[in-house]
Amino acid sequence: MERLPSGTRRLAAQLRSEIPSTLLWEVLTDYEHLDQFIPNLTSSVLVHREGETVRLQQEGSQKLLGLRFSAQVLLELNEFRPDWVLRFSMLKGDFRRFEGSWQIRDLPDGSSLLYELTVQGCLGMPIGLIEERLRDDLSSNLRAVEAEARRRFNS
Numbered sequence: 764m765e766r767l768p769s770g771t772r773r774l775a776a777q778l779r780s781e782i783p784s785t786l787l788w789e790v791l792t793d794y795e796h797l798d799q800f801i802p803n804l805t806s807s808v809l810v811h812r813e814g815e816t817v818r819l820q821q822e823g824s825q826k827l828l829g830l831r832f833s834a835q836v837l838l839e840l841n842e843f844r845p846d847w848v849l850r851f852s853m854l855k856g857d858f859r860r861f862e863g864s865w866q867i868r869d870l871p872d873g874s875s876l877l878y879e880l881t882v883q884g885c886l887g888m889p890i891g892l893i894e895e896r897l898r899d900d901l902s903s904n905l906r907a908v909e910a911e912a913r914r915r916f917n918s
Contacts, residue, residue, distance in 0.1 A: 780909050802903050817841075
């Protein structure tokens with residue numbers, strides 16, 4: 764985790780897996796079902812698609828310090844399938860900044876999945892309190908994508 768000015772955090776997490784790149788990509792771009800396997804994502808709705816550009820309305824929710832915290836975002840995603848890169852940025856939502864990417868790389872024995880996120884909370888959002896939660900969420904999201912890919916691979 765990198766601490767940037769104005770309460771902005773840049774995070775990255777990577778996972779290595781024997782799952783083929785094509786299957787990881789299929790899971791990542793299954794936009795209308797992401798809420799079925801990504802922890803704390805309560806809804807994911809495909810709003811618009813034009814070529815490789817996608818708009819998603821998403822809502823996440825989780826408990827923090829005994830309180831329920833939820834956030835909504837309208838994301839624009841750009842798919843770069845030849846490079847296995849999916850970039851996203853918030854068009855509007857409950858953060859001042861929310862952007863990043865998913866990147867898949869072929870390895871001799873499978874693939875790697877890298878998730879990068881830059882987030883800046885809205886005014887009054889205690890970013891320091893949610894830092895650990897953000898870090899945990901990145902890792903659990905990677906594991907959830909891999910688990911869903913593994914489930915599809917084995918069925």
